[in-house]
Amino acid sequence: DVDALQAYWTVCPQMRQTLFSANRPGYLDLAVAKQAIKPSIYEHPEFVTFIDSMNALFADWEQRSTQTLKGLQAGCHPKTIINDLAEDLLAHYAEKPLIDKYAVYQHLMDYWATTMQDDCYLIAADGWKAATYRIIETNKKGKEVDKGWACDLVPKQLIVDRYFTKEQAAIREQEAALESVAAQMAEMEEEHGGEDGAFAELDKVNKVNVSARLKEIKDDREARDEAAILGAWLKLSTQEADLKKTLKDAEAELDALAYAKYPTLVEADIKTLAVEDKWLATISAAVHGEMDRISQTLTQRVKELVERYESPLPVLTSKVADLSAKAAAHLLKMGVPSMSKEKKFSIG
Known part of the structure; x- marks a missing residue:
């Protein structure tokens, strides 16, 4: 069974030992x-x-392909492009060890079918242009609604990742803070949501109902604990609302920054974004x-x-049991009631 892994041992002979x-x-x-396997x-x-060596192998192909792909021009032939790349x-x-060249090839072809093919046809038609367009949808009332914007060759996220990393990082911090507050609120609701809990009198836990309940029990000394819990939840609710607004504003600002970046992109920028980053x-x-x-x-x-060979063979099991019994008898005479057993196994 170990010999069946010879392909690995050929590459890493000492690892077998x-x-x-x-x-x-x-x-x-x-x-x-x-646990150390x-x-x-x-x-x-x-x-x-x-x-x-495998990383270097791909890097070599990547470098060569980068030059080829950045050399594409309007009028190029996508079918020829993918045939040459593949x-x-x-x-x-x-003939590289362990890795299946056809598995690698399939990854390229899958991505070509889903995304890269369409991009190359855009370049064949218009050259290296990162044109944005509005996303207009028709609602149930038949009215057209602007749902934002997009760019097919260079999606917004590529612009954000390359040019606005600080803004993106700030948004992620705000998202984490929002998730933390929401988790604290959910934990409080679960902990105090029973029949005798602080939220027991509420049909639904929300800001309106909690505020109303606090107003109702503000002079009730026996409800101090309930009021403290409801007050803490209400404070978290306010934090959540503030964070949501801050996050929404930050996302809108980042969206505007990204949208305004497209007209400033030169052809070299677009090639880097599409070929390297995408x-x-x-x-x-x-x-x-x-x-x-x-x-x-x-x-x-x-x-x-x-796991297959971890259970001892019957003969070894019998031998271990016999030796264990003898050892236990000796230990019993010494006043020690039992002994620990070490499990051993062999792999064929």
Whole structure:
């Protein structure tokens, strides 16, 4: 079973010795703790070297493809583009260990079908233009409603990620703060929502009902605890409302900044955004996901082997039981009532 993983041992011969130790002819013991299997693989120098080589392999193709894709012009032929890219990718990953070149190829083709193909046809028709347009929808009353704006070749998020990272980070902090307040409110409602809880008298927990209840019990000394809880919830509710408004304003401001950025983009900017930040970044994530799968497959396979052979063979079980009984008898004479048992296993 361990020999069935020879493809991995060919790439990382010393890692096999790290994970397994000899027991007797045809059998091996796990040489690391079960919980250490994953780090023993991921952090092994040979495996790290392999992953680095795979990263470098993709980086080489990425650099070459970047130059090719940035050279596209109006009038280009998308079918020729994808054929050349795909053939180059297949050749680049041919006969490379562990990674399936057709799996890598499929990631490229999937992305081409969903996004990149349409982008290349836009470039073929109009060149490198990042044109925004309004999103107009018709509501149930037949009235047209402006739902914002979009850009197909260079979506808004690419602009935000490259030019407005500080504003985006501030919004994420506000979102986290809002989630924290909402969680505190939900926790209070759950903790004090029983029959005898502070929210028991409310048909629905909201700002109006809580405020009304506080007004109702403000002079009731016996309701001090209830008032304290309701007051704390109301304070959180006010914080939540303020955070929502602040967040909405910040998002609107960022939206305006991004929209105003498009007219300032020159062709080189658009090429960088589309080729590097959009196309190749997406393909890179997919290919690196394939490399993660390689790591996970080995880890999972080793764990499966351990679990399969963790139960001792009948003869070993009998021998261990016999020795344990003898040891227990000796310990009993010494006044020790029991002994700990260490579980061992072998892998064939």
